[in-house]
Ligand code: ADP
């Protein structure tokens with residue numbers, strides 16, 4: 001009974017689980033009471049800052065104007081007093097290094113006053129700039145190349161907030177992380193730069209349409225976060241879950257998700273309690289959480305806030321992930337943000353609902369009701385079509401990771417081929433432009449459309465079929481990008497979307513300006529731009545089933561890249577057209593892109609390396625011994641039977657022996673292969689080795705182990721199985 005004691009204990013713990021005291025008095029506080037309580041919000045600033053300082057800061061935040069450094073000391077003093085009233089003893093600059101994590105280093109407000117006591121100090125310069133000793137963060141060689149010590153710089157557009165701990169609170173200041181020479185070492189800096197680029201080019205297009213707005217055009221993001229919750233005892237009983245965040249072994253359960261009884265099902269009480277507390281924690285931070293529900297796979301859930309300007313939405317998403325992890329612990333649960341914690345059932349994504357616009361204009365992807373509004377909509381939509389066709393490889397690269405590789409292209413996530421779903425109606429509208437030019441071709445049902453004259457047929461806000469198989473779907477007033485993985489930051493994808501859109505909108509503005517210069521009437525100039533996009537870029541439009549084999553063939557015929565894994569996808573980051581795009585739009589330089597590619601590739605290698613070591617360890621120390629014991633029992637029984645003259649079929653013994661042999665041989669092969677791959681000098685060779693040699697061997701070991709799991713007596717099996725992990729709560 002010793003081998004499986006952890007497993008038994010885990011199951012035992014679930015049957016005796018009792019909810020602890022919630023950290024909130026839910027009946028006495030309402031969401032409205034606590035919403036934004038811990039945020040240095042616009043309201044707090046207006047109440048507390050001198051009027052002129054508030055107005056100056058407000059302008060910087062809403063209009064994106066450069067901040068007046070002379071106000072920093074005042075803001076810092078007011079922020080400090082506010083934080084101390086909220087119990088804060090420390091402050092930290094929060095930043096987002098290329099590891100994809102959130103990073104923080106706390107400093108105390110307290111300074112000795114020289115007379116044996118202390119005073120609280122927090123100056124403008126401490127607010128604006130920090131210098132964490134960040135030498136351990138990956139820089140892809142940038143730091144040595146550029147002599148670049150890292151510093152953090154206040155991001156005024158994302159408000160400061162207070163984080164609570166039972167033993168005290170601390171002030172968090174969202175920041176960028178750069179080198180002294182201006183090299184971006186994080187994910188926020190390029191995101192903010194891309195926001196400026198897309199505003200600049202969108203305004204050019206709007207000006208041509210005679211649309212003027214006092215506010216900048218910003219990109220919005222609504223990030224739907226999927227996750228799993230499992231009892232934490234199972235996590236402790238399985239090293240693969242604990243360390244890799246996913247199960248590297250595990251036979252398919254007798255019942256999976258095939259009954260579709262999970263999706264939107266009644267949320268289990270313990271899980272719902274946890275969700276409610278997560279939401280309360282997030283309300284305090286002004287994260288506008290809106291929806292919660294059961295997802296398709298057993299033990300899988302989703303949380304989604306209302307969309308916000310993308311920089312804020314992404315910072316908030318980091319807080320959501322942190323809250324999920326932390327609060328889950330209080331309920332004896334483990335939150336798994338991995339893209340594919342369990343084989344054979346759905347993995348988790350993070351859908352990025354993306355739009356451009358502002359409070360005055362609404363979404364620029366909204367068709368609108370007048371012919372003029374429609375024409376503007378069509379230009380923005382056409383710009384997206386061109387963007388995804390030209391830079392689909394870049395977009396693909398922004399979602400590349402070892403964990404997301406297991407999800408993309410499986411039967412629940414969009415394929416690795418980047419295409420756009422427009423829905424039949426909108427596709428027909430665009431097709432009508434082609435028909436319009438080539439004259440009557442007998443396709444009589446197709447109405448010709450004249451820009452600025454016709455009103456589009458009213459497009460349903462949610463065009464027909466949702467088509468979950470498309471990586472990029474038009475959903476009425478926004479595009480939904482579905483390839484991002486649940487554990488990833490949305491910053492790289494939104495940066496790419498902004499950059500691509502800036503490029504396409506700039507191209508549109510150039511095109512229309514040129515036509516106008518040649519005397520073409522405005523509507524015809526717009527029409528010719530749309531026609532150009534349809535002629536050149538309609539290959540990227542695909543409304544069919546993205547999961548089908550047919551589409552893979554068809555996509556190849558259309559020349560769309562099918563980058564199946566991370567080592568294939570990451571080189572896109574340094575393709576000449578991507579370097580050109582990012583340099584032209586002032587987002588990242590070639591060296592910065594190369595550094596990113598190198599860091600992400602390194603992360604890929606380290607992830608698979610860790611997993612391979614776990615496979616070797618678990619196969620050798622847990623699975624092999626259990627199966628050997630059973631083999632011994634079977635052999636002994638067969639021998640005894642033989643001794644007493646009973647004819648005995650050794651089918652099970654032969655099977656177990658066969659799988660054990662495969663296990664043993666493949667473990668040796670994997671061990672040798674990992675060593676050989678690690679020896680290679682080029683990072684890309686190492687990565688492709690992990691992808692094409694190591695991962696298949698890990699799978700082969702898993703297949704043998706999973707077959708053994710279904711044969712070895714249950715009391716010898718130490719690892720909690722899928723049935724237990726997924727259905728017990
Ligand atoms: P579903 O995709 O399941 O229908 P919802 O309708 O709840 O989910 O929307 C998903 C996300 O899209 C939410 O975060 C929502 O706020 C966001 N969203 C809605 N309109 C826009 C928009 N114009 N731009 C960006 N995100 C948006």
Ligand code: MG
Nearest residue numbers: 224351353480
């Ligand atoms: Mg959605």
